[in-house]
Amino acid sequence: MGNTFGQLFRVTTWGESHGGGVGAVVDGCPPRLALTEADIQPELDRRRPGQSSITTPRKEADAVQILSGTFEGKTLGTPISLVVKNEDQRSEAYTEMAAKFRPSHADYTYQAKYGIRAWPGGGRTSARETIGRVAAGAIAKKLLRERWGVEILACVECVQHLHCHVDVDKLTLAQIEANIIRCPDPVVAEKMIALIEQVRAQGDSVGGVIVGVARGVPVGWGDPVFDRLEADLGKAMLSLPATKGFEIGSGFGGTLLTGTHHNDAFRNVDGQVRTTTNRSGGVQGGISNGETIYFRVAFKPTATVFHEQETVDVNLQNTTLKPRGRHDPCVLPRAVPMVEAMTALVLADHALRHEAQCGGRAEVES
Amino acid sequence: MGNTFGQLFRVTTWGESHGGGVGAVVDGCPPRLALTEADIQPELDRRRPGQSSITTPRKEADAVQILSGTFEGKTLGTPISLVVKNEDQRSEAYTEMAAKFRPSHADYTYQAKYGIRAWPGGGRTSARETIGRVAAGAIAKKLLRERWGVEILACVECVQHLHCHVDVDKLTLAQIEANIIRCPDPVVAEKMIALIEQVRAQGDSVGGVIVGVARGVPVGWGDPVFDRLEADLGKAMLSLPATKGFEIGSGFGGTLLTGTHHNDAFRNVDGQVRTTTNRSGGVQGGISNGETIYFRVAFKPTATVFHEQETVDVNLQNTTLKPRGRHDPCVLPRAVPMVEAMTALVLADHALRHEAQCGGRAEVES
Amino acid sequence: MGNTFGQLFRVTTWGESHGGGVGAVVDGCPPRLALTEADIQPELDRRRPGQSSITTPRKEADAVQILSGTFEGKTLGTPISLVVKNEDQRSEAYTEMAAKFRPSHADYTYQAKYGIRAWPGGGRTSARETIGRVAAGAIAKKLLRERWGVEILACVECVQHLHCHVDVDKLTLAQIEANIIRCPDPVVAEKMIALIEQVRAQGDSVGGVIVGVARGVPVGWGDPVFDRLEADLGKAMLSLPATKGFEIGSGFGGTLLTGTHHNDAFRNVDGQVRTTTNRSGGVQGGISNGETIYFRVAFKPTATVFHEQETVDVNLQNTTLKPRGRHDPCVLPRAVPMVEAMTALVLADHALRHEAQCGGRAEVES
């Protein structure tokens, strides 16, 4: 029952790596939003394997079909069913993994929890599971952009020790898509790509940090006390495969400041309440304050590396495993659209929740 | 509608700082658990203001009453209503804040979202709101301990730049409660207390990091893909006031390792699957793997500092504010039981979810 | 976990008959609704025991307190905690019931499900449980009336074989409250009262039918396919104690007509789409159509009768039981405000859901 996200803009994903396909059902999308596959496919293309020299060489078109919920190019207000067929399946690479648990992968915990596991391709633990999220997120993104003018972006800030400076107020999609690692600084991007290629050549992997950004979010989204905006963003990010950490605004670094230096002063700027700094990350008390929302997400190095490692087999005997198959040496470039998608799902849900309880009210009356 | 946490072990909290009281309703607690106020009060005492020289001097007994859900000292399986009356209320300290928004506090966003706000004591944004969580968490903690042998602890790891080493496998409650900052290293604890006293004397505030630990969690808890254990833990922590970040296991630091160094090897130890390291933090693929679960939570410095700061008033005019009243110079010692409580709420919920779907199965059959 | 009703206007009730009290938490109520205890108490007075010669003689003031969620007489948008203390408790009347299961009561099933039961006063199965619903429903009723002009009423249509005609378009509160049985036809009301007094004298009980009415509901409320308006109304009614049936519009009787006679023709009346008949009961395809919503609810005769009956004891031995204590010979007059309350909770929830998904749109553009 953990496969549904959101209360009002509600997404249920389904699908294993090597079954009939993967997909999602979006329930609660407002009616009369213009929507065709062409709104969704570009996001899936950003997520697709085989898109560049630093991603897995698997080739899958990941072509999305909308099976329901639209009529004459507009949403109906009924559930939108999104399906992507599975294609390039090679179970043989997984034969050994059928019998042995990959270290730091979900093989063992799935087997222990469910007493059964679809080992070809990793089953539900495959990154293919995120296709449904990205497809649903594309709809949420469009809704947010068209109805509230919200813009959502993500980019790679760090690959292992390499990092760049991200200006969250000026970041553009063009900057992000200008290189295959999706880092807005072209100089650092070169180094990151070189590092990943070197690591891949060694059969190893690296992780890093993605920055997520939402601009133009009106004041008032977020639902304390438990469904604070940062809590739901944190959950969304930590539900993505390979994530180990989340921080919003000043984050862990903010703990080094005193309150007087950390606080964001309010100022009236052209009749609007603004903050002079943005250590809050666009959220105060769990509610958006009108400033840019930004956060960082830590992705661990890919667990599947091509070195021999100690592990146990399904009979719990000690053994070693040297994985084969096709895997990303670094998940970050393909994770960028996932971070954007999950951000969009959180914000679309909270936008509708705010409409419901507060009638869309979003400003202090003066 | 954001005031309920959990699917099966479900907690709804209510209450403003200066209203009739605060409390929680716990729905879904299994029947026949021995439970009286004496099981709950000690946790509230750890959370209470005025407990030491480094917390706010407000004096509130925070005595909890169980109004329903138990009979002859045992739970009935019906909702448990927990109430704590409000006592030491001094609205006058808040008079200025009625008209001016405190920087980096939730005053402005609440006013903007709801068009109304209970300014005395901060209303629902007061730390008093967490009383209901801590009371409910005490029940979850007892259930987890008695039924599954799970032990939950939290402690202060860092106050600003001061930090100690926490051994998550050996940490004890006695170590934590041995000093008023709740840091298990007595030497660092002394320095932390001195720092907080110095900061308080300056009318300023500091933040830091709390480590949360759950030991004895069986294999199999967690509900991918969205309700991964770390995702729900992250949400739980980020729903606490003043939090800015969450990381599990190796966290952000883990992004500096390559996959071969980051992976946790599996070994059969006395017939059980164990990992030789625990960079995963006890969770793989969103499901507990039987190792110690541990994570870190960043708390920002308290927003209410006694310096004059720039802000706007409720008419959106620029002004300055120098807050008065009684506030914690550092929320961490009182946040320790909050982190434990939220951890317990997440785990109790997932324990019941696992019973429901998998019938309590938690081991690979060999 | 079955003690919460609603998705957006969300009510959680708690409380046993003989514990510390009963109450409810309302989460999701929009902010800035004028609200004090005086808005709620009159509904509780209509539900109160001892209000007339044909209800149980128990005397309880059932005075409600609002502990949170309002400030200066207006709702805050935060959870509203409602509490009513328990007062007139006489456990001794229940001593025998501690050991024996009352036929057609919930004693046995609660004991079997939970392995424990609060036998004094029937615990959670007592009609006192509905206090929280009626209190929460009073808030929903006010919201519906003030924001959408919706009027909600219920009345007794049948007591056993005695029934009156109810004109759902003209029914008034004054008619309903004109007599103690709450039947709008004063002549039939006299007979109903006489019947109940006669049945009570015999130590027996009777049931009957309540008609529920909602007028002024705009077109568009209801959320197919599962959360159709009539499905949620049906669930709401069947969640009330002692209910055995629900029908909307033509109901079971409508199965005797052919389609041509059953259909409601549409007509444009002064620019509005209206139906010339209303066999649909104000709902088509699960969505309100702007006509009066009306439905019927069957209440069985009170299970606690003062005759000796065959039953088993808690050791599963055959025995007989002749209940004592104070009970209603007919639940209907006190159930009228319960039906109204549950109707209000369903409609308030769907009103907010419609705002969220469809932005309050409620008319065909022409």
Place this chain on the structure above:
Amino acid sequence: MGNTFGQLFRVTTWGESHGGGVGAVVDGCPPRLALTEADIQPELDRRRPGQSSITTPRKEADAVQILSGTFEGKTLGTPISLVVKNEDQRSEAYTEMAAKFRPSHADYTYQAKYGIRAWPGGGRTSARETIGRVAAGAIAKKLLRERWGVEILACVECVQHLHCHVDVDKLTLAQIEANIIRCPDPVVAEKMIALIEQVRAQGDSVGGVIVGVARGVPVGWGDPVFDRLEADLGKAMLSLPATKGFEIGSGFGGTLLTGTHHNDAFRNVDGQVRTTTNRSGGVQGGISNGETIYFRVAFKPTATVFHEQETVDVNLQNTTLKPRGRHDPCVLPRAVPMVEAMTALVLADHALRHEAQCGGRAEVES
């Protein structure tokens, strides 16, 4: 957001009559249940149009595909995606309905609510929507039968004024499937079929009553106070198209008895608590008591009749409409598997909820 049913055994349906297909996602099904399309298809065949002379002549194979959630013929504990393609689509029959609202159909309310509607085939309001329910229900049925020995059946009791006696304790699937109307009394069945054929020849339609039965349900399922078993059954049935009423056990008829005659006496029968009568319908206080659960559901006559009727068009002008196309003159025979499916979904959900909260406990200890 109204397209999901259940808390733990959770079904989301999607699909319009004339889009790419219809289907469902089942989340929360326990792992290791043997499951292939062959377990589901027979139920869809019972629901399929064109199955007999008294159903709509549309021809659709309604062949189900399982796209995810199983591996080597067993459930994985992950979401099960079920898809049925749309085939025999003839939009031209609906051209007139594009411009005019069918009386007592959902055309108008959908248009008013959403501001858009998929008129071909009725879109989401088509009976095709129930394919997803029946497919998901087949899984729930199998789970209930294999794990708890629960048997679920439904049959036609009444068509208009014709009715038969149903013995809910002895009813068999063979009796039900012995004739095309699915009435267990072969003599009455003949008359019902003749009536439907006559009505169809007149271009008219009829409704009736279906009895639903669940045998072998253990004591203890149901979750008061709001999620009583009969409340969730009632909601489930009233969420089916064309339903107008629901009653459990003695239902509306039970209001004619006094309490002494209505009560079900308890007796110890071979060490088990049984009732000597079953006016409760297998549920007391919202919780199953171990007796046969039975209830009745009223279905109105099909709204689409081939007579000229008064209505309005999409410009709100008065007009008349004489529908064309292929429709069932009586929905009952095809609704029988729908009633069974929804019963199974309710019970599977409550079975898992009981496991979660009460650890499967289902008997009084003696």
